[in-house]
Amino acid sequence: MDSLNGALDSFPLPDVLRFVAHEGHTGVLRIETGGMTGRVFFVAGRITYATTRGEDGSLEELLASRPVDEARERRGRNPQGRFPRPLGELVRQQIVEVLVRLGQSADGRFWFVADVRTRAHGDGPGWEHDVDEILGAADQRALEWKTLDPIVRDGKQFCLRPRLLENAAEVVIGRRAWEYLAAVGAGGSAEQIAERLGTFEFSAATMLAELVRAGLVVPADEVRVLASQPQTVVLPLESEAG
Numbered sequence: 001m002d003s004l005n006g007a008l009d010s011f012p013l014p015d016v017l018r019f020v021a022h023e024g025h026t027g028v029l030r031i032e033t034g035g036m037t038g039r040v041f042f043v044a045g046r047i048t049y050a051t052t053r054g055e056d057g058s059l060e061e062l063l064a065s066r067p068v069d070e071a072r073e074r075r076g077r078n079p080q081g082r083f084p085r086p087l088g089e090l091v092r093q094q095i096v097e098v099l100v101r102l103g104q105s106a107d108g109r110f111w112f113v114a115d116v117r118t119r120a121h122g123d124g125p126g127w128e129h130d131v132d133e134i135l136g137a138a139d140q141r142a143l144e145w146k147t148l149d150p151i152v153r154d155g156k157q158f159c160l161r162p163r164l165l166e167n168a169a170e171v172v173i174g175r176r177a178w179e180y181l182a183a184v185g186a187g188g189s190a191e192q193i194a195e196r197l198g199t200f201e202f203s204a205a206t207m208l209a210e211l212v213r214a215g216l217v218v219p220a221d222e223v224r225v226l227a228s229q230p231q232t233v234v235l236p237l238e239s240e241a242g
Contacts, residue, residue, distance in 0.1 A: 005111035008033055013103055014135050016110055021045040021131035028116040033108025038098055041118040046128035049091065049118040050098035088127045092137075095129060097200055099138040100145065141202065148202075151209045152190045157220040158208060159187040165215050173216075180207040187220050 004020070013031065017040065020029060024045035031038045041049040120126070152158075160181070164171060173181065183196045183204075194204035211217040 006109065008108040008110060009106055012106065017131050017135065020112060025112065025114060027112055027114040029110060029112050031102050031108060031110045033102055034105035036101065038102045043117065043128055047095055047131055047134055048126050048128055049120050050095040052098055052101060091127055092129060093200060095134055096137045096141050097202060099134065100141050103138065103142065145202065148205045148209050151212055152205045155189050157187050157189055158184060158217050159220045160184055161216055161218050168215065177207060177210065180204065181211060181216060184217055
């Protein structure tokens with residue numbers, strides 16, 4: 001079925017996704033919007049994968065590129081026994097992040113190509129996700145991004161605070177937060193830090209915002225020491241943001 005195509009300003013992306021799901025189509029929905037091209041793969045009306053990259057990559061590469069903490073939340077394997085179950089969570093998160101990015105602009109176009117499957121799953125069946133559930137998760141993630149935007153803003157550069165708040169008596173930082181603090185290094189944006197750690201940009205932005213709130217990281221163009229009441233800065237962040 002190559003006849004499904006149109007403009008996003010007249011046929012919004014969530015409606016397109018729900019239509020493909022309702023019709024039970026198998027194939028790839030291509031979306032061009034906001035200067036990027038995304039692909040959302042379906043099998044019998046359920047989403048199996050999504051990416052804004054030129055190549056699908058592979059699930060093994062996805063698992064290998066993510067920090068151990070992201071991949072070890074639960075033990076066990078999928079029913080087919082091909083991949084660890086945590087990889088399914090990474091795939092779901094990637095689909096959600098892709099839809100959030102593609103949903104940032106109401107302009108663009110889409111077209112559906114039938115009987116095209118992702119190569120990311122290799123010979124395995126992979127995972128299939130309900131469209132409404134994924135859209136709900138994408139809506140929630142978009143709201144979470146709005147709380148982060150005033151702090152991290154797309155492309156904003158950050159660096160380590162030259163010295164701690166003079167009246168901060170102590171800093172306590174968790175193991176996972178330390179990895180992010182070290183990744184900030186001489187500077188970088190949330191996207192760059194995510195690339196350094198091989199994690200999702202949302203995860204990097206969430207931790208970066210916590211480091212900013214704790215007074216350990218500052219915007220590169222706002223390096224200054226702020227006065228406040230004596231306090232202990234505690235950062236008990238041990239797990240990756242979801």
